[in-house]
Amino acid sequence: MLKFWKKKPAETPPPDATPAPAADAPAAAMPHDADAASLDTPALGEVLSEAPPPAEQPAEEQPFEVPDADVAPARRSWRERLSGSGFARGLTSLFSRHPKLDDALLDELETTLITADVGIEASTSLVENLRRRMHKREFADASALLAALRMELVQLLTPVQRPLDVSGHKPYVVLTVGINGVGKTTTIGKLARRYRDEGRAVLLAAGDTFRAAAVEQLKTWGARNSVPVIAQGQDADSASVIFDALQAARSRGADVLIADTAGRLHTQGGLMDELGKIARVLKKIDAEAPHEVLMVIDGTTGQNAVSQVRQFRQIVGVSGLVVTKLDGTAKGGVVFALAREFGLPIRYVGLGESATDLRVFDAEAYVDGLLPASLGQG
Template sequence: MLKFWKKKPAETPPVPPAAPAAEPAPPAGLPHDTDAASLEHATPALDEVLAETPPSPDAPAEDEAFERAAIAEAAAPTKRSWRDRLAGSAFARGLSSLFVRHPKLDDDLLDELETTLITADVGVEASTALVEDLRKRMHKREFADAGALLAALRQSLISMLRPVELPLSIGGQKPFVILTVGINGVGKTTTIGKLARRYRDEGRQVILAAGDTFRAAAVEQLKTWGARNQVPVIAQGQDADAASVIFDALQAARSRQVDVLIADTAGRLHTQAGLMDELGKIARVLKKIDVDSPHEVLMVIDGTTGQNAVNQVRQFRQIVGVSGLVVTKLDGTAKGGVVFALAREFGLPIRYVGLGETATDLRVFDAEAYVDGLLPASLGQG
């Protein structure tokens, strides 16, 4: 039996006949001509569609990310610059300190620059190649001072990132299916919530699929994000077959002519063969409905994990053909250089970067803005 859960209105004292209670508004986030009953009948494969969902008492910790985001948005409604968000990274702090301590243009400055880049997770090969190129140019007297070298460093870093500066284009297919992957703790479900908000604000109709059935808390968390973004969520119970859940979600999205379907997946450690087999199965099952789906396999990476992120991408890419990356948590303790390492190693498009808690802090990746956010302000553009 299919169930359509709808939040019961809070009990209120009786009101006089002259002032009856207003009729509740239809669920937001659904097609304007769709009510709860018609949606249930129109999607017979649907286990659960939520237009509204209260936070689950079983997973209070899972809602903390949304609560932090809500507080952050209320406290700082103005969109902050890339430099404001990235200034605390080890990369930015290291470079600023370096040029203060070594204002003189010499080999010692370049040696410390190489160390700074390596410790910021840019990678040994990339750091060495970049610095050696600058050293040759310095010996040819191309730089008048350390400021000129910093300007050349800026151009070299931007050049490393330009090839992966490819925004995700939603269109051409309806629904456009985004399969999100990544290990637990990287901010995957939070990223899905922010993407749903972004696409909804663009006027697109969105459905979410709770494919992380390994953890009941993950399903509840996605329901909370869906409800508060006014986006329906298709889910089944814990330990349900993830491929079946996402298959049903695609059928529902097609029947309702939804623009975007974003599917969550389990995030157990990438070394576990069972998870990788599950992801492969999901991709195969989706192709039974749409041979081109998923249209984007979006891998979410925690920017604080450094070089381990490279290993994660390598593993996931072998199984599900990752087509785009989201790098999160770059505003906190992240060293910042892993973005360059990923660009050099894989050349995969970096679709978005997470620069904070609010929905607007999930930014479309901009190579120049990112580099300028890491460099000393005298050469940046914020």
């Protein structure tokens, strides 16, 4: 038995945008079997029981700023953005303090990598491989060791350097997920700007109905970038909003639909069920939707990010990652830990506040931005 949504989505049109055609199809009926209780997902108690307690999360309820779409700040290089990270500062300090090639240098290198959030297993594996090569006299000096480290790091990241191709479906549905405070809504706004600049027709869905501020933030991004936003009121059913947005995207011939979801802790079972419900509902319209489940991760959270990805993958099938806040104070090494643990594509990295600072991930540029300036071009 079918039932129809009682709430009509409210669209926030961009300035001077052409009004939507009156012939837009009405929202289709929501299947009754899309209820969260019927999800084919692992039992939440079983899935979440092994997760370590999450680190304290930054508050999301704070004033937000949306960059003016007409202002294009100077594009800074990867090295300029990453040189202040804990990873870069640690390696620069290490090789300036201890330029002699010996086991002590390698021991300190391992500590530096672990401290920078590369992870114990990945750090140990990298350093032991370098140690074997050093004992075989493959390196003439510490500079040669650093060059070999660069090669190892690039090789670790190259397999996950896979840009997101949104041309395979129309509309291409990107469902964004992540915990509180990672920059998820801001990332959506920056993606909308990128795809709009590529000449694609973009539609946004304000599926984070848990926070009124999130809806308003997405509307502001939409207005600045001339991208329509489908929204309902606070506490509306998130699956309903995104379902109606996909209907609108199909009727208008949009190229890309980017859907926001409520920021949530990976230990909150009810909210995680909601993600599964959204995925099921979308499949009632397009059996292959969502085409990308894009998880946004805060690069400053270190190894806790690995736990977050593990749990979200089990619930909603994450297919790509965005790692934000990697400029400035971020340690930066978690990118290597994620690559080694999951092998998931890293679609984008956030290197600053402006829309142009959301960069397509480039393994070589990233590694060169972290290493001392004598290697790489930045």
